[in-house]
Amino acid sequence: MFRFRLDGSSGVPPYLQLVHQVRQSLLLGYLRPGDQLPTVKEVAVDLAINPNTVVKAYRQLEHEGLAAGRPGQGTFITGTLADSSPPAAASHALRRSLRRWLSEAARAGLSEDAITALIAAVRRDTTMEEEVG
Amino acid sequence: MTHDVGSVPALRADRLGKRYGHAWGLRDCTFEVPPGSIVGLVGPNGAGKTTLLALTVGLLAPTEGQVAVFGERSRAQDAATLARVSYLAQDHPLYRGFTVADMFRFGRSLNPSWDAGLAQARMAALGIPLKRKVKSLSGGQQAQVALTMALAKRAPMLLLDEPVASLDPLARLDFMRDVLAASAESGLTVLIASHVIAELERLCDWLLVLNGGRLQLAGAVDDLLAGHAVLTVPRDAANRSLPGRVIERADSDRHAAVLVAAAPGLVATAAARPGWAAGPAGFEQLVLAYLRRAPVAAVHPGPVGTSGTAMAS
Amino acid sequence: MIWVTWRQHRVQALAMLGVFVIVAVYGLALGLWMRSAFDSRGLGPCLTSSGGADCGAAISSFARQVTGGATLPLTLVMFAIPPIIGAVVGAPLLGQELERGTWQLAWSQTVPRTRWLIVKLGLVIAGLAAFGAAVTGVMTWAWGPLDLIGIRLTPPPFNFEGVSLTCSVLCGFGLALLAGLLLRNTIGAMVAGYFAYDIPFVVSTLATGPLHLLTATTTVNCAGTACSAASTNSTPPVTGHLGDMVTSVTHAGQQLVVSYVPASDFWPLQFITGGIYLAFAVTAIGTAVWLLHRRTT
Numbered sequence: 001m002f003r004f005r006l007d008g009s010s011g012v013p014p015y016l017q018l019v020h021q022v023r024q025s026l027l028l029g030y031l032r033p034g035d036q037l038p039t040v041k042e043v044a045v046d047l048a049i050n051p052n053t054v055v056k057a058y059r060q061l062e063h064e065g066l067a068a069g070r071p072g073q074g075t076f077i078t079g080t081l082a083d084s085s086p087p088a089a090a091s092h093a094l095r096r097s098l099r100r101w102l103s104e105a106a107r108a109g110l111s112e113d114a115i116t117a118l119i120a121a122v123r124r125d126t127t128m129e130e131e132v133g
Numbered sequence: 134m135t136h137d138v139g140s141v142p143a144l145r146a147d148r149l150g151k152r153y154g155h156a157w158g159l160r161d162c163t164f165e166v167p168p169g170s171i172v173g174l175v176g177p178n179g180a181g182k183t184t185l186l187a188l189t190v191g192l193l194a195p196t197e198g199q200v201a202v203f204g205e206r207s208r209a210q211d212a213a214t215l216a217r218v219s220y221l222a223q224d225h226p227l228y229r230g231f232t233v234a235d236m237f238r239f240g241r242s243l244n245p246s247w248d249a250g251l252a253q254a255r256m257a258a259l260g261i262p263l264k265r266k267v268k269s270l271s272g273g274q275q276a277q278v279a280l281t282m283a284l285a286k287r288a289p290m291l292l293l294d295e296p297v298a299s300l301d302p303l304a305r306l307d308f309m310r311d312v313l314a315a316s317a318e319s320g321l322t323v324l325i326a327s328h329v330i331a332e333l334e335r336l337c338d339w340l341l342v343l344n345g346g347r348l349q350l351a352g353a354v355d356d357l358l359a360g361h362a363v364l365t366v367p368r369d370a371a372n373r374s375l376p377g378r379v380i381e382r383a384d385s386d387r388h389a390a391v392l393v394a395a396a397p398g399l400v401a402t403a404a405a406r407p408g409w410a411a412g413p414a415g416f417e418q419l420v421l422a423y424l425r426r427a428p429v430a431a432v433h434p435g436p437v438g439t440s441g442t443a444m445a446s
Numbered sequence: 447m448i449w450v451t452w453r454q455h456r457v458q459a460l461a462m463l464g465v466f467v468i469v470a471v472y473g474l475a476l477g478l479w480m481r482s483a484f485d486s487r488g489l490g491p492c493l494t495s496s497g498g499a500d501c502g503a504a505i506s507s508f509a510r511q512v513t514g515g516a517t518l519p520l521t522l523v524m525f526a527i528p529p530i531i532g533a534v535v536g537a538p539l540l541g542q543e544l545e546r547g548t549w550q551l552a553w554s555q556t557v558p559r560t561r562w563l564i565v566k567l568g569l570v571i572a573g574l575a576a577f578g579a580a581v582t583g584v585m586t587w588a589w590g591p592l593d594l595i596g597i598r599l600t601p602p603p604f605n606f607e608g609v610s611l612t613c614s615v616l617c618g619f620g621l622a623l624l625a626g627l628l629l630r631n632t633i634g635a636m637v638a639g640y641f642a643y644d645i646p647f648v649v650s651t652l653a654t655g656p657l658h659l660l661t662a663t664t665t666v667n668c669a670g671t672a673c674s675a676a677s678t679n680s681t682p683p684v685t686g687h688l689g690d691m692v693t694s695v696t697h698a699g700q701q702l703v704v705s706y707v708p709a710s711d712f713w714p715l716q717f718i719t720g721g722i723y724l725a726f727a728v729t730a731i732g733t734a735v736w737l738l739h740r741r742t743t
Contacts, residue, residue, distance in 0.1 A: 222550035
């Protein structure tokens, strides 16, 4: 049975931590399609968290196509992360343009932290715009 | 665990107030909580948490207003009221000279709905012998016995008053695990009064913030978090130019960090301005901000099923 | 509730049983010793035939022998111990629940607190009354021979015969019960209850002490040397009736003017004393029940 962990001090919301752990285990091959995730109650009691948090995590996984609930039976892994990664050609092109952008940023004098902050700020703005739109 | 919009609220307070002599321990308290929720009741000492719990179980009579459990009004010293609610007081009082078996016999004598099998099963699972005297149990074991007494009463609502304050970290976790298991199994509605905010964050899906005897914030945790944001703005940005209501503002030399209560759309529009940014508010940050404010006039949230959220005016 | 009351007062009940056993052993020894002293002087036949008139000397020597040095300790014990026992039982009933916070447990079960209290009180008071009656019974039996020839209207016998002992136990109980509710403290309530007991004690002493209300006066004809020797300490008393308490004798020629409290006043005095103690007990207990019902803290 898959066991979750919780890091109370990480600042990441608990439900996201659960989602990340499933994603990571899929990447590493520890979880495969067909595997059953523990029940909401089992996880809630194991981690001493509200069952709704687990429900949210499992819903997020369903939304991403990684897991699905079967009524009366439980929640099962359905997808792999390979499915959700882009085709190789697009990935290659994105890598190249990212490398170009990074060297441009370095030439402009941005430090590592400045680059990270800039990326985070633009992402936030984009997300907000999407929510409004 | 969705909440049925039309169902009877597990707990409903209507302008509930309690006066001790000249001072009001609780004033003008109105809120609703859906069945099956785990409610965090947070506030500093003397905020009125214990008063609210005592009014709910019928240990106290209100000075004004009323409180109802599953639609039935709570009356002081009324057997029907007492039967609906299990109460675990601070420091988990037990009769120290009694054995564990004596405590359960006590529970059986005073509660028609007593589930003796549950009580014994829990003791067996926890490895606590029935013949042991309460005073020779550890603090964690005593808390577990007290919790068992509350659970074996088989009432649909459980009130916990600072239940883990005197326990070591392992005992706290075990205690809370058992509460969660009971809630998951039987749909028990649980109210936990505490001032350990981090603990409430992991356990609760509903929140009541009390300060100075008045309700400052009430609602589902998810809704409350979605309805607040932290804006980073230029220092000279006036409060009236900010979306929603300003809850707390911290000014630095050139910028200010402002916690606002506002709909996500308004926040996004504001954050699009140059030099402005917005991020989500954390649970602890949110609660502390409301506690740091001087207690304001009480909150009157709408019925459960609208947004279920209410914030102080 | 019956089991709960028994379990919470188990230690006290066993302690009272222990006290009773001690009293019973003492009473048995005392009673047997008194009866042998009584019989050895042939007082039984003498009283039957002459009503004590012929055996004044024997009566005096018997009384001197059996009351000796034991009277004062017995008086003190029978005065002080019963209300202490009542206070020890009454103080923790509410006082300890409030002191230790167990009231939050006891009164949040499915039994409302007023019913909890009334059932408890009923059972505990019945137990205390049984204890009082048992001790009274044993000591009355033990003191039997002395009662035939002596005065019952003053301590020691007045304190442990009749109803006064049982009523004083209940009085100590009621006062300590109320003190426990008000002070929320067990030891404090025992002490406060015991000192509060002084009030009904003073009231009952004032009511019965000077004995003015019940004092009777009579004139008795007498003759010769017996007349001049007559005094308040005469045995048998100058009224001619054993058990009368003569308070003054005035010589007037061939007559004596005698003020006395008749032996038959024993029960009226008992009812007055016991009634005063019970009135305080009932008031204190009733106040405690009413306060508990009304106080929603």
